[in-house]
Amino acid sequence: MDDDSKANGTEAARDPRWGFCEAYGCPLFGTVGRAGKWLCFCHFEADAGANDVVTRIIRGHFAVYRSVVDVRRGLVSERWPLVRREVQQRLVESGYADLLPDERDASPYRAGRPNTPQWLARLERFLLDAVREGLRELAVQDGTGSGMARRPLASSRECVARMRAILAPLATREPSARWAFDLLDGIAAKPANAPPPEAVRIALEAIRSPAGRAYVVNAADEQRERWRVALEVLGGTLADIMPSRVPGEDDEEPHEVTA
Numbered sequence: 001m002d003d004d005s006k007a008n009g010t011e012a013a014r015d016p017r018w019g020f021c022e023a024y025g026c027p028l029f030g031t032v033g034r035a036g037k038w039l040c041f042c043h044f045e046a047d048a049g050a051n052d053v054v055t056r057i058i059r060g061h062f063a064v065y066r067s068v069v070d071v072r073r074g075l076v077s078e079r080w081p082l083v084r085r086e087v088q089q090r091l092v093e094s095g096y097a098d099l100l101p102d103e104r105d106a107s108p109y110r111a112g113r114p115n116t117p118q119w120l121a122r123l124e125r126f127l128l129d130a131v132r133e134g135l136r137e138l139a140v141q142d143g144t145g146s147g148m149a150r151r152p153l154a155s156s157r158e159c160v161a162r163m164r165a166i167l168a169p170l171a172t173r174e175p176s177a178r179w180a181f182d183l184l185d186g187i188a189a190k191p192a193n194a195p196p197p198e199a200v201r202i203a204l205e206a207i208r209s210p211a212g213r214a215y216v217v218n219a220a221d222e223q224r225e226r227w228r229v230a231l232e233v234l235g236g237t238l239a240d241i242m243p244s245r246v247p248g249e250d251d252e253e254p255h256e257v258t259a
């Protein structure tokens with residue numbers, strides 16, 4: 001048996017499903033063994049008869065399951081800093097800002113500093129909660145009631161719903177620096193409703209990127225002024241990253257240039 005699996009190593013490498021959960025269509029890695037099969041943490045919990053429903057629930061949260069897969073794979077690669085940033089951007093753009101790494105993922109030894117395995121566990125926990133909740137709802141609809149105890153909604157779930165409402169306009173957009181400026185527009189309009197620090201941090205990265213700077217150059221003066229206001233709300237010297245007027249663009253006072 002062992003010899004077989006070794007001999008089949010190259011065979012396995014050619015199978016695109018190798019390493020993934022063996023429940024049909026599941027996009028997650030198989031990380032838990034049961035009855036000779038490797039299953040993901042969601043399918044491991046469910047009856048085999050519910051496999052398709054579980055898969056459907058997982059696939060309903062594309063940004064989260066892709067992030068789980070990317071983090072598991074990326075954590076051991078040289079591209080990790082890039083992967084980490086892509087994952088965070090995807091989560092924000094898809095309305096899951098509450099799932100960004102933050103102090104909740106800190107190791108007890110390094111307060112405040114997110115620990116990636118703990119962050120990954122929280123991402124996976126989100127999917128597991130979604131699966132449990134989905135199965136419970138189905139059981140209620142079917143009148144089968146199932147033996148599962150009724151749990152109150154996780155507070156993180158409410159938080160996600162709130163963030164989704166705040167970031168709703170971002171969810172339908174193609175990835176570009178534009179969402180970051182929409183975020184600034186939102187802050188300028190309602191300074192008291194500033195998004196969480198992690199979302200702001202990622203937005204600032206996008207604004208400072210080449211795509212972001214190009215977006216600034218092509219914007220109207222009053223638009224830039226609004227973004228400046230938002231950056232002032234965020235504090236510090238952040239407003240300095242937004243020129244009030246792009247030099248060289250329809251120069252009206254060419255001789256007023258100060259040294």
Ligand SMILES: [Zn+2]
Nearest residue numbers: 021026040043
């Ligand atoms: Zn699975």
